Amino acid sequence: MAAAVEVRNGYKYYGSKSKPKIILNYLNMNVQRGSIYGLLGASGCGKTTLLSCIVGQRQFNSGDVRVLGLKPGAPGSGIPGSRIGYMPQEIALVEEMTVKETVYYFGRIYGMKDDKIREKFKILRDLLQLPPATQLVKKCSGGQQRRVSFACAMIHDPELLILDEPTVGLDPMLREKIWEFLVETTRNSKMAVIITTHYIEEAKQANSIGLMRKGVLLAEDTPENIMLRFEVNSIEDAFLILSQKQGDNDVIEASLAQLPSQQQHHHNSNAICNGVEVIDASSIIQPTEKSMSEKPNPEKQLEEDDDNDNTKKCLFTTKGRIKALMTKNFVQLFRQPSGIIFMLLFPIIQLSCFYMAVGKTPTNLKIGIVNDEVRQWESCYSPDLITVNPANDTCYFSNLSCRYITGLEGSDHLNRVFYPSLEEAHRDAKKAKILGYVYFASNFSTSMQTFLEDGRYAEDDAIDNAQVTVHLDNTDRQISYYLERKLREVYSSFIKDVVTDCNYPSSLASIPVNLQEPIYGTEDMEFQRYVAPGVVMTMVFFLATLMTASVFIEERLDGVWDRTLVAGVSAIQMLWAHLLTQFIIMVAQSIEVIVYIGLVFDTYNKGDTTTLIFLLTLTSFCGMLFGLLISVYCKSHTEANFVATGAFYPMIILCGLLWPLEGMPKALQDVVLYFPFTLPSISARNILEKGWDITNGKVYGGFLVMAAWIVIFFTLCMVGLKRKA
Numbered sequence: 187m188a189a190a191v192e193v194r195n196g197y198k199y200y201g202s203k204s205k206p207k208i209i210l211n212y213l214n215m216n217v218q219r220g221s222i223y224g225l226l227g228a229s230g231c232g233k234t235t236l237l238s239c240i241v242g243q244r245q246f247n248s249g250d251v252r253v254l255g256l257k258p259g260a261p262g263s264g265i266p267g268s269r270i271g272y273m274p275q276e277i278a279l280v281e282e283m284t285v286k287e288t289v290y291y292f293g294r295i296y297g298m299k300d301d302k303i304r305e306k307f308k309i310l311r312d313l314l315q316l317p318p319a320t321q322l323v324k325k326c327s328g329g330q331q332r333r334v335s336f337a338c339a340m341i342h343d344p345e346l347l348i349l350d351e352p353t354v355g356l357d358p359m360l361r362e363k364i365w366e367f368l369v370e371t372t373r374n375s376k377m378a379v380i381i382t383t384h385y386i387e388e389a390k391q392a393n394s395i396g397l398m399r400k401g402v403l404l405a406e407d408t409p410e411n412i413m414l415r416f417e418v419n420s421i422e423d424a425f426l427i428l429s430q431k432q433g434d435n436d437v438i439e440a441s442l443a444q445l446p447s448q449q450q451h452h453h454n455s456n457a458i459c460n461g462v463e464v465i466d467a468s469s470i471i472q473p474t475e476k477s478m479s480e481k482p483n484p485e486k487q488l489e490e491d492d493d494n495d496n497t498k499k500c501l502f503t504t505k506g507r508i509k510a511l512m513t514k515n516f517v518q519l520f521r522q523p524s525g526i527i528f529m530l531l532f533p534i535i536q537l538s539c540f541y542m543a544v545g546k547t548p549t550n551l552k553i554g555i556v557n558d559e560v561r562q563w564e565s566c567y568s569p570d571l572i573t574v575n576p577a578n579d580t581c582y583f584s585n586l587s588c589r590y591i592t593g594l595e596g597s598d599h600l601n602r603v604f605y606p607s608l609e610e611a612h613r614d615a616k617k618a619k620i621l622g623y624v625y626f627a628s629n630f631s632t633s634m635q636t637f638l639e640d641g642r643y644a645e646d647d648a649i650d651n652a653q654v655t656v657h658l659d660n661t662d663r664q665i666s667y668y669l670e671r672k673l674r675e676v677y678s679s680f681i682k683d684v685v686t687d688c689n690y691p692s693s694l695a696s697i698p699v700n701l702q703e704p705i706y707g708t709e710d711m712e713f714q715r716y717v718a719p720g721v722v723m724t725m726v727f728f729l730a731t732l733m734t735a736s737v738f739i740e741e742r743l744d745g746v747w748d749r750t751l752v753a754g755v756s757a758i759q760m761l762w763a764h765l766l767t768q769f770i771i772m773v774a775q776s777i778e779v780i781v782y783i784g785l786v787f788d789t790y791n792k793g794d795t796t797t798l799i800f801l802l803t804l805t806s807f808c809g810m811l812f813g814l815l816i817s818v819y820c821k822s823h824t825e826a827n828f829v830a831t832g833a834f835y836p837m838i839i840l841c842g843l844l845w846p847l848e849g850m851p852k853a854l855q856d857v858v859l860y861f862p863f864t865l866p867s868i869s870a871r872n873i874l875e876k877g878w879d880i881t882n883g884k885v886y887g888g889f890l891v892m893a894a895w896i897v898i899f900f901t902l903c904m905v906g907l908k909r910k911a
């Protein structure tokens with residue numbers, strides 16, 4: 187009968203070639219079908235690494251491995267895949283799923299029909315005393331989770347079952363029950379089991395055991411033979427003797443690593459254990475040079491093998507797997523309250539903050555007034571106050587400053603504070619109690635009259651005194667810019683009124699730059715409308731980035747990613763399932779955003795809403811791929827957060843959202859134009875404000891840039907994932 191697992195000269199190191207950390211040192215191993223193989227060894231000796239090479243999760247650096255007669259990873263081998271069941275050391279389950287959903291999830295990705303899963307689930311539930319079917323995995327105790335994990339590895343009756351410390355944390359009765367079940371199953375079927383355990387004595391029930399230390403198998407034989415050979419009553423004692431004999435081989439291992447690979451191949455684990463009486467497991471069929479060098483023919487072997495019914499049964503469509511994966515993703519997302527808040531509520535909260543806080547006209551700005559023309563500022567408000575007295579062909583002005591000051595009153599934007607002297611106003615401005623002050627000379631009105639009636643002959647003094655003198659605190663440029671504008675606007679309407687009252691030519695009162703109706707937008711268009719498209723785009727981009735990066739990193743850290751890979755799902759399939767799940771969410775999010783800003787903040791859209799939703803969805807898809815890229819190259823949440831936050835500011839600052847691109851150096855402009863938000867924000871603004879459609883170059887340019895970034899991020903993700911495989 188063909189062996190279930192044959193490892194020949196398995197050599198594996200972590201780290202770089204020049205500084206290898208050797209884990210498996212030309213190790214040989216044989217596991218027969220229909221038997222239990224207990225893999226024993228101290229913590230850190232390389233058991234998990236060996237198992238990961240057997241299930242096809244990792245590859246040996248040199249050496250050979252055959253699992254169920256085939257090389258793991260070979261096309262059609264079913265390894266990784268449904269021919270094996272793998273229970274990793276960590277729990278590696280989705281915490282938000284119930285016990286039943288978890289078992290069904292694995293059953294489905296193994297390609298089982300639901301009625302078959304139901305049948306098997308019942309058996310496993312009784313055997314393993316699983317917690318209630320509707321209980322969430324995260325609410326199960328450590329031992330319960332381990333049992334659920336065990337059930338997932340067993341659900342599809344694999345030909346090879348690999349259990350990495352399945353009995354840790356279980357009570358002795360249950361441990362015994364599991365062993366009984368394994369003994370019974372292997373006796374009555376060809377299923378092979380490899381089990382690692384720290385409870386060395388329970389391995390007595392295995393058909394054969396391998397004692398592993400420092401990357402080699404010190405012995406491989408039946409438990410009885412091992413104890414007999416060392417004349418001891420327990421495997422533990424035998425292991426102790428073997429370990430003492432092996433001694434410290436670190437020096438030998440290190441020097442071996444320096445040997446040319448040709449020479450290394452001639453070494454086997456026995457040679458390394460110089461001076462150690464290594465049991466040459468004669469009772470176990472050693473793989474011959476011939477058997478290992480034979481090129482596997484997966485198709486032929488699958489035809490010849492009686493057990494291939496199981497393989498065929500477990501063949502499932504990519505569609506079915508993606509469906510199972512997507513169901514898992516949705517369950518995972520919707521059972522986490524933070525997930526829903528993040529997805530649906532965050533855009534609303536962020537948009538509300540933006541629309542309430544950004545771009546509105548500032549109000550209640552304190553401005554000082556020093557008016558030397560009027561002794562008591564209250565007199566400016568006298569009902570009898572007349573500032574213009576028209577005569578025959580001229581006009582007499584008095585207290586014109588009052589007219590200007592009352593003009594400032596018209597809005598709640600300015601809060602006037604009257605000062606008796608320039609010194610006091612200046613002192614308060616220095617203390618930042620006011621934002622600046624306006625000064626009127628004592629002869630403001632008469633100077634203005636002189637200036638208006640015959641400016642050519644006016645004295646310099648008269649020209650100076652006819653001016654409204656303004657001193658502003660310019661440190662808050664936005665505010666001082668607004669004050670400047672307001673003071674000019676009020677002056678403009680003030681002087682127009684004066685000349686009209688006096689029947690002077692109105693051209694006297696205006697500068698000859700006449701702003702007509704804007705081509706696009708409105709005269710009083712707020713800054714908010716300029717920044718809104720960019721803000722919305724960066725918001726959906728980074729929400730998608732953070733969500734994707736955290737979901738993928740979480741999945742990788744808790745082992746679900748690796749476990750699903752071992753179940754035969756490819757990284758690409760998992761990726762597609764995630765992208766599809768999140769794409770649905772992104773579309774929903776984009777619609778939500780557009781509807782919300784339209785309804786609540788009355789942001790009209792002159793263009794096509796579908797085009798806008800399409801652009802936003804592309805943006806979040808791009809953000810999602812950026813998140814994926816981060817998750818591929820970052821090992822932890824912390825690292826991912828650093829990268830996402832680090833990328834956030836340069837992208838926002840350089841996209842022309844906060845300041846027009848035209849203000850940047852030309853070379854920088856040419857580069858940042860192709861950043862993910864620059865042209866797309868301009869496209870969105872052109873759709874919203876100008877009503878342009880996608881056939882316009884200044885609209886589809888943004889779409890092209892976004893599409894290009896999607897391709898770039900996707901390619902980099904694929905490269906990263908391939909490297910990791």
Ligand SMILES: Nc1ncnc2c1ncn2[C@@H]1O[C@H](COP(=O)(O)OP(=O)(O)OP(=O)(O)O)[C@@H](O)[C@H]1O
Nearest residue numbers: 200201209227228229230231232233234235236275
């Ligand atoms: N990805 C990795 N990169 C570098 N070193 C690693 C990696 N994975 C494991 N190791 C190291 O390889 C050695 C063997 O690890 P492995 O998990 O295979 O041991 P083990 O026998 O299964 O231990 P345990 O019984 O504690 O699970 C350990 O020293 C571990 O620190």
